[in-house]
Amino acid sequence: MSAVGRGTYRHGDLRGTLLSAGIEMARDGGPDAVVLREATRRAGVSPNAAYRHFADRRALLLAVSATAQGLAADSMEAAIASVPDSGDPKNDARQELRAVGLGYLAFAREEPGLFRTAFSVPDDLGNAESPTKAGEGGRTPFQLLAGVLDHLVEVGAMPEERRRGAELLAWSSVHGLGMLMIDGPLRGLTPEMIEEASERLVDMVARGL
Amino acid sequence: MSAVGRGTYRHGDLRGTLLSAGIEMARDGGPDAVVLREATRRAGVSPNAAYRHFADRRALLLAVSATAQGLAADSMEAAIASVPDSGDPKNDARQELRAVGLGYLAFAREEPGLFRTAFSVPDDLGNAESPTKAGEGGRTPFQLLAGVLDHLVEVGAMPEERRRGAELLAWSSVHGLGMLMIDGPLRGLTPEMIEEASERLVDMVARGL
DNA sequence: TGTCATTGTGGACAGTGTACACATTCCGAT
DNA sequence: ATCGGAATGTGTACACTGTCCACAATGACA
Secondary structure: OOOOOOOOOOOOOHHHHHHHHHHHHHHOOOHHHOOHHHHHHHHOOOHHHHHHOOOOHHHHHHHHHHHHHHHHHHHHHHHHHOOOOOOOHHHHHHHHHHHHHHHHHHHHHHOHHHHHHHHOOOOEHHHOOOHHHOOOOOOOHHHHHHHHHHHHHHOOOOOHHHOOOHHHHHHHHHHHHHHHHHHOOOEOOOHHHHHHHHHHHHHHHHHHO | OOOOOOOOOOOOOHHHHHHHHHHHHHHOOOHHHOOHHHHHHHOOOOHHHHHHOOOOHHHHHHHHHHHHHHHHHHHHHHHHHOOOOOOOHHHHHHHHHHHHHHHHHHHHHHOHHHHHHHHOOOOEHHHOOOHHHOOOOOOOHHHHHHHHHHHHHHOOOOOHHHOOOHHHHHHHHHHHHHHHHHHOOOEOOOHHHHHHHHHHHHHHHHHHO
16 A cells, blocks of 8 residues: 555554544444554554554553543543532532542443443453543542542541442442443433432432442 | 254254353353354354344344343342341341342352343343343342332332332442443452442442432 | 664455355145 | 245355564664
8 A cells, every 4th residue: 555645654653543543433332343453544554553552452442441531530520620619628528529420420421432441341450540541630530539538538528437448339339320321221211310310329329338 | 064963954943042152152251252153153053044033143142131131130039039037027128128239249240241241231221121031030130129129118118209210229339330340440359359349339229228 | 874673564364244145944725 | 745935044255353474664873
């Protein structure tokens, strides 16, 4: 094909371009839709060129997943930022917890493909704080959640002894609703039902944690 | 190839055989691992024979998913049955709710592939009561959950006004933990951590519902 | 200027889902 | 008993995927 259309034999930033293409594919289609050959096609490059930047399809997928987690973090951070200051620290902390959950769910609703790519691609909790997964604010979804939980304890809105492992509980609930309403049996719920379910769920978590 | 090894040109129960093969593939590998050609291979039949019984790969996958949901129901039902009668109806009802959740999570832990195939293949809540998804007891996972919630209300362990939509909340929490620990960022948790998280989660739900 | 690691190309292979035409078998009406 | 059509299975073919290998172009640095 010769490097026509690109001008030069070298691409410049093929890795980045492939990643962007991957994100776009994940956006509409989820993890299964990110296909290596298609990415190279969009980058105007031969299929094998990808292997100079990613060991295999899985490696590309992991990179896309990490980026998607960063975008989720943005959504969560925006939700936190929009919480009004009520003057009551305990109440504020609880509202932040709610916001984290609602931001997570908003991301699931608005970017279902990216959501699935972000959170249902095999990965370890050990990498939960990797900077590649951080949003613009520099923190990962996991760190944001941990942050508000810490805050909750600080202001005395949550007993110290319940803090340990609370991430898992809070995260699970919200993640479950997200998955079920995206590609589980809860698809087809009306926006109102989803809205209501989201609110009630975060309330339940805040109450039961 | 001629129908050697089968004896007859007709198979007898190809649909059932393909389904079984599909389940076996899903068991170790999840939804992505159920591949049409491999199923026909295991059935000793040509690839296209499958199309006489399933419209396409997706149709086979849906059938496998439904069967897997039935198996999940079995796990849940077993957990319910193992709840000892304490004499206190309210307490019993709560224990049943816990059992439903723990049975669901046990299934996720013991049959991760089938779990994913059961609950993360696109489907509508409208089909949640389809008999194809029932376990040996004749009820689907959704129906089992709804049952214990109804029971909870009957014995007065749950206020009537909170009943509506409670399935979603309970289900979400438990489902989320299941997904996160199978192929999400919570993989690699030790069995003890999983055990503890499961217990705490169902407690949280029971408390917060 | 020449050498060499980096990056991209071309061709190939096995494996997948699925369409189309054809073959075999079974069952029910004549 | 036979004949014809509906079910069911086979064969061939196509486009698409991930990935391997040998080769080519390029840029950086001695």
